[in-house]
Amino acid sequence: MKNHLLLPVVLLFGLLLLGLVSLRGEVLALALPLIVYISAALWFAPEKVDLIIRREASSEWVPVGTPVAVRLTVHNAGDMVEELLLTDPLPPGLELIEGENTLLASMPPGGELELNYTIRAPRGEYAVAHTAVTAGETFGMFWRELRLDAPFSLRVRPRMIGTRSIPIRPPQTRGFSGPIPSRQGGAGVDFFSVREYQSGDPQHRINWRIAARHPYELYTNTYQVERVADVGLILDARSRVDVRVGGDSLFEHAVQATAALASSLLGDGNRVGLLVYGGMIQNVFPGYGKIQRERILKALAQARVGHNYALENLGYLPTRFFPSRSQIVLISPLTIDDIPVLVQLCARGYAVMVICPDPLDFEVGEYLQDKGGFHDSRAEYAYRLVRAERSFLLQQIRRVGVQVMNWNVDEPLAGAVQEVVRR
Amino acid sequence: MTRIALLVCIGLCTILPAVAAASTAQWVLLLIGLGMGAAWLVFEWRGSGRAAVPGMVSVTILSAVLAISGPAPLVMVLVAALALSAWDLSRFRQRLVYAAQDDMRRSVERRHLRRLLFVNIMGFLPAILAVSIRVRIDFYVLLLVGGVSLLAIYWMLGLVARMARKAD
Numbered sequence: 001m002k003n004h005l006l007l008p009v010v011l012l013f014g015l016l017l018l019g020l021v022s023l024r025g026e027v028l029a030l031a032l033p034l035i036v037y038i039s040a041a042l043w044f045a046p047e048k049v050d051l052i053i054r055r056e057a058s059s060e061w062v063p064v065g066t067p068v069a070v071r072l073t074v075h076n077a078g079d080m081v082e083e084l085l086l087t088d089p090l091p092p093g094l095e096l097i098e099g100e101n102t103l104l105a106s107m108p109p110g111g112e113l114e115l116n117y118t119i120r121a122p123r124g125e126y127a128v129a130h131t132a133v134t135a136g137e138t139f140g141m142f143w144r145e146l147r148l149d150a151p152f153s154l155r156v157r158p159r160m161i162g163t164r165s166i167p168i169r170p171p172q173t174r175g176f177s178g179p180i181p182s183r184q185g186g187a188g189v190d191f192f193s194v195r196e197y198q199s200g201d202p203q204h205r206i207n208w209r210i211a212a213r214h215p216y217e218l219y220t221n222t223y224q225v226e227r228v229a230d231v232g233l234i235l236d237a238r239s240r241v242d243v244r245v246g247g248d249s250l251f252e253h254a255v256q257a258t259a260a261l262a263s264s265l266l267g268d269g270n271r272v273g274l275l276v277y278g279g280m281i282q283n284v285f286p287g288y289g290k291i292q293r294e295r296i297l298k299a300l301a302q303a304r305v306g307h308n309y310a311l312e313n314l315g316y317l318p319t320r321f322f323p324s325r326s327q328i329v330l331i332s333p334l335t336i337d338d339i340p341v342l343v344q345l346c347a348r349g350y351a352v353m354v355i356c357p358d359p360l361d362f363e364v365g366e367y368l369q370d371k372g373g374f375h376d377s378r379a380e381y382a383y384r385l386v387r388a389e390r391s392f393l394l395q396q397i398r399r400v401g402v403q404v405m406n407w408n409v410d411e412p413l414a415g416a417v418q419e420v421v422r423r
Numbered sequence: 424m425t426r427i428a429l430l431v432c433i434g435l436c437t438i439l440p441a442v443a444a445a446s447t448a449q450w451v452l453l454l455i456g457l458g459m460g461a462a463w464l465v466f467e468w469r470g471s472g473r474a475a476v477p478g479m480v481s482v483t484i485l486s487a488v489l490a491i492s493g494p495a496p497l498v499m500v501l502v503a504a505l506a507l508s509a510w511d512l513s514r515f516r517q518r519l520v521y522a523a524q525d526d527m528r529r530s531v532e533r534r535h536l537r538r539l540l541f542v543n544i545m546g547f548l549p550a551i552l553a554v555s556i557r558v559r560i561d562f563y564v565l566l567l568v569g570g571v572s573l574l575a576i577y578w579m580l581g582l583v584a585r586m587a588r589k590a591d
Contacts, residue, residue, distance in 0.1 A: 005583055009580075011479075017572075023565075025553060026554055027487050028553065029490075029497075030490055030499060030550075032553060034507060035546070036546035037542050042582075100521075104522040105524075105531060138531075138534055140518065
């Protein structure tokens with residue numbers, strides 16, 4: 001506002017001064033349009049700007065790629081505003097796909113204006129606190145800049161991909177029935193062992209074949225009890241293991257896989273916790289059910305790749321966060337330094353499963369798509385060498401008893417999981 | 424509509440001083456006027472408002488010089504008013520980009536152009552009187568006018584400061 005008024009005022013007084021110094025009425029006359037212009041701007045400047053703003057959004061918690069419609073309604077409870085410039089700032093990352101987030105209009109007293117637009121956002125959390133409003137007269141001399149409170153937060157969660165039940169076998173299970181064989185005899189479906197008959201055992205459980213060999217004793221079949229388990233999901237968010245090709249990031253695929261695994265494991269009734277290990281450690285304490293699923297998705301919506309010198313390798317994993325002898329599922333592309341940590345986890349009694357989004361296929365896939373194959377033999381040799389190195393790494397990890405799933409992110413996760421199960 | 428009005432204003436405030444300068448054989452002023460006007464016109468044609476401030480300042484100074492030395496002071500008042508209008512329209516055009524809906528845009532545009540025309544006429548009419556009526560002012564009256572002008576400057580600067588504080 002200051003700058004716009006300054007120029008005509010300076011010119012006006014410059015002309016007045018020149019007119020007085022030169023004693024020429026013609027020069028003074030040149031100042032008259034300026035005087036009338038500034039006076040008109042001052043006359044029509046709004047005395048009181050009283051705007052009430054209301055914001056509505058179609059949703060504040062959406063999966064990736066879902067368009068969100070935003071409606072901003074402004075009501076004028078003050079004087080006539082000849083020009084109202086409304087700017088609803090979008091946080092970085094949000095993409096405007098329909099409509100406009102700025103508006104220039106005039107507003108009579110009691111009038112109402114609507115600003116409608118549709119946005120789309122990548123995974124993350126976004127917040128808008130204020131809407132910038134500039135209200136004034138039509139010459140733009142006397143404007144008032146206001147910041148009206150219209151808070152809005154948008155959380156974009158990873159898209160859920162349906163996966164079948166993931167067969168896990170942790171050494172220890174919890175007390176409630178579930179789908180996981182618990183290595184304990186009792187009521188179940190699969191045969192577990194035979195024990196001496198105890199009074200009260202149902203007749204159909206008596207093992208008659210063994211009883212036939214022991215004329216004075218009876219034996220009862222026991223079945224493996226199926227229970228739920230504690231599962232700890234660890235998402236590797238270290239920047240050193242992330243691979244970016246074009247606008248795509250391997251970490252995004254890892255996040256999506258984590259969401260799918262959490263959903264599947266919680267759906268089976270397990271107690272699931274999450275740990276995001278990267279620039280900082282972010283955790284969701286273990287829990288059950290749909291609320292826990294929402295908690296995990298919220299944490300995944302916030303998860304970012306980061307660098308922290310203290311967390312450069314997995315050696316500082318806070319393993320106490322997970323109950324002892326539970327199932328740990330690590331979602332990480334892995335590096336050679338991570339092998340000792342996995343060995344240590346197995347030694348502590350955890351059942352460890354690693355889901356490796358394959359960084360090599362991810363990077364080479366793009367290259368092959370562009371070039372249509374390996375035209376350079378050196379590139380092909382390099383690929384084969386790195387592929388061999390990676391196979392060796394995964395083989396080493398498998399050898400210590402870790403279930404490893406090398407996942408080409410272009411293929412569905414469910415297929416890769418079934419591949420591991422078949423092995 | 425705004426663009427056409429803007430280009431016409433710049434064109435007129437380039438041609439009129441040039442004609443006035445040519446009629447009094449002030450070739451340097453003619454060249455300066457034509458150069459500045461052409462540059463301003465090119466910038467505005469390309470949609471950039473960068474030349475608006477230097478354009479308005481230079482045309483106003485040129486009109487003041489030609490009003491003193493030239494034969495048609497009233498034409499120079501018209502030139503100053505046109506330069507002011509061109510500067511205003513250039514700024515308005517930058518703001519008009521935000522008017523997304525056509526009906527809103529048309530309404531805001533019409534209101535602005537009507538107001539600008541009215542203000543220009545209201546500024547030009549007293550200027551005709553001021554140029555045609557010649558009054559002899561002695562030194563003391565001049566001092567009084569100077570004092571009033573200083574007070575007006577003081578008041579105007581105070582107003583600007585108050586408005587700025589309010590906006591903050």
